[in-house]
Amino acid sequence: MPHPLTTALEELRPLLLDPDRLVRAVAAGRRRGQEPPEHERVELRPVALRSGPHLQAVARSGPRVSTRNAAVGEDAERLVEELLALPFGNWHVETAAEVVQLRVTKRGEAQLHRAATSKRQVAAGPAAHDRAKQRLVDPADPLFTVLGAGADKRRQVDAFVRLLAPLAPKLLDGAAGRELRMTDLGCGNAYLTFAAHRWLGERAAEAGTALRTVGVDVREDVVARSRELAGSAGLAGLDFATGTIAGAVPFGEEAPDVVLALHACDTATDEALARAVRWGAPVVLAAPCCHHDVQRQLQGSFDAVDESPAPPLVRHPILRERFADVLTDSLRALLLRLLGYRTDVVEFVDSRHTPRNALLRAVRTGAPARPELVAEYRQLTAAWRVEPALARMLRPEVDAVLGA
Ligand SMILES: C[S@@+](CC[C@H](N)C(=O)[O-])C[C@H]1O[C@@H](n2cnc3c(N)ncnc32)[C@H](O)[C@@H]1O
Incomplete structure (x- = not known):
């Protein structure tokens, strides 16, 4: 059932901002009738840096890649705020417990699908969520x-x-x-x-x-x-x-x-x-x-x-x-x-x-x-x-x- 887009995006926010639960999230695609977002794809994941826990965003546009690390707290909130405001057509969010997919329909509403993370995924740990992680260098780069x-x-x-x-x-x-x-x-x-x-x-x-x-x-x-x-x-x-x-x-x-x-x-x-x-x-x-x-x-x-x-x-x-x-x-x-x-x-x-x-x-x-x-x-x-x-x-x- 379609949901109002802003409400659906709000549901993603706490998942993206919880470094203990978030495994990774990917925003990609464009919305019908809107200018494409400035990045083709952004991947978010929690990372542990020397200076403490951060939320890392790797943004890709063609061969151009940029990385931004935002410290958990206000910095990460600002980053998530900016990303949720971009006109992506899809969000895919994986946490330790569930996988949430948000797709923006032709009418600009949101289709939200939530599924429990499979036992196999949980047993194998975060790496199982990410086929690309089998490789350190993304072959699709x-x-x-x-x-x-x-x-x-x-x-x-x-x-x-x-x-x-x-x-x-x-x-x-x-x-x-x-x-x-x-x-x-x-x-x-x-x-x-x-x-x-x-x-x-x-x-x-x-x-x-x-x-x-x-x-x-x-x-x-x-x-x-x-x-x-x-x-x-x-x-x-x-x-x-x-x-x-x-x-x-x-x-x-x-x-x-x-x-x-x-x-x-x-x-x-x-x-x-x-x-x-x-x-x-x-x-x-x-x-x-x-x-x-x-x-x-x-x-x-x-x-x-x-x-x-x-x-x-x-x-x-x-x-x-x-x-x-x-x-x-x-x-x-x-x-x-x-x-x-x-x-x-x-x-x-x-x-x-x-x-x-x-x-x-x-x-x-x-x-x-x-x-x-x-x-x-x-x-x-x-x-x-x-x-x-x-x-x-x-x-x-x-x-x-x-x-x-
Ligand atoms: C077989 S290619 C390998 C290129 C690349 N490393 C790769 O694996 O795709 C060898 C390269 O070494 C360069 N090369 C060979 N002898 C060299 C030398 N003495 N000094 C600098 N470059 C050299 C050649 O111009 C060539 O581009």
């Missing part, structure tokens, strides 16, 4: 469409951000009282740069910190396009720079806190790791792409038959290629560990979405090189007769830890 990211790239980007997420609290603590700085080296079309900036930027805003992100690529065209898009999407703190990774100075004198590199080609990944080590970046996430450097060295090393078990492993080009991938990333991880990073290598996304799905996750500890790791490195490089690109790029640092 219109920004991806503008950027031209396909489904596989959206998956990769989400998986990448998922690995960044557990490191965010420490990063934000480390940047207390100043801005947080992130760079994406070899950013290409910048799908990851945009998504990571948006995700970490929201966490930074919640913590009362600003995030600056700079994507770096040698290609002027992709940098110009990304820069223009960042401006039109209203993403504050996001910028792009043209140049090589080896020469990148994304923040001038300041070092980045986070270094990302997703599929930077061949030794561009090594350039990214080398930059990160010299900057002393606290967090490095790098998913390597093609590996040619070690592969080339292996090819030359075992042309002559010798006593070692190596030749059968490197004789066939396809096996040599696969083996070189494993050896390259093992040596990269080992070098990072020698140079003061706790490092692991993980599969960041299912191989259906990219065969290049290994990721080096390195967190700086500054711990001195352990002698057994030094021995491992010497043994491995001697046995396979290789000097990896990362070691060449960081020769003084590597020589210092190897005691050369």
Whole structure:
């Protein structure tokens, strides 16, 4: 049965203003015969910030996203007042106990539907209310469409951000009282740069910190396009720079806190790791792409038959290629560990979405090189007769830890 619109909206107000009950609320759509609201969609949810409980509103209009945090109390009341006054066609409000749907009819009345939250939803907690929450990066974000990211790239980007997420609290603590700085080296079309900036930027805003992100690529065209898009999407703190990774100075004198590199080609990944080590970046996430450097060295090393078990492993080009991938990333991880990073290598996304799905996750500890790791490195490089690109790029640092 239709209700007067103002009465129905009044019923939503206490639900939106109760941070203990509200799970999330979404206002979207337009009313017949009225100008569309200034945002296509606004999502509200309670968030716990350092400064206390807040109501967070994330508003989207095309690729433009803005976030507003209102402290529970007068600020949140003002925010809800403003949103209820906008001419949205639908409200969807989820609380711990019920789901309330309000739809504005053609006549400008309200259809109100209330249903108890299902037991399954309650048992699973708030996450079950929100399919998008399965992903940290919303695959339906219109920004991806503008950027031209396909489904596989959206998956990769989400998986990448998922690995960044557990490191965010420490990063934000480390940047207390100043801005947080992130760079994406070899950013290409910048799908990851945009998504990571948006995700970490929201966490930074919640913590009362600003995030600056700079994507770096040698290609002027992709940098110009990304820069223009960042401006039109209203993403504050996001910028792009043209140049090589080896020469990148994304923040001038300041070092980045986070270094990302997703599929930077061949030794561009090594350039990214080398930059990160010299900057002393606290967090490095790098998913390597093609590996040619070690592969080339292996090819030359075992042309002559010798006593070692190596030749059968490197004789066939396809096996040599696969083996070189494993050896390259093992040596990269080992070098990072020698140079003061706790490092692991993980599969960041299912191989259906990219065969290049290994990721080096390195967190700086500054711990001195352990002698057994030094021995491992010497043994491995001697046995396979290789000097990896990362070691060449960081020769003084590597020589210092190897005691050369
Ligand atoms: C395979 S694309 C990956 C792009 C993006 N990170 C992604 O995953 O969609 C590699 C990018 O790295 C850039 N690149 C390669 N070598 C580079 C270097 N030495 N310095 C800067 N950019 C480089 C290329 O121009 C290209 O845009």
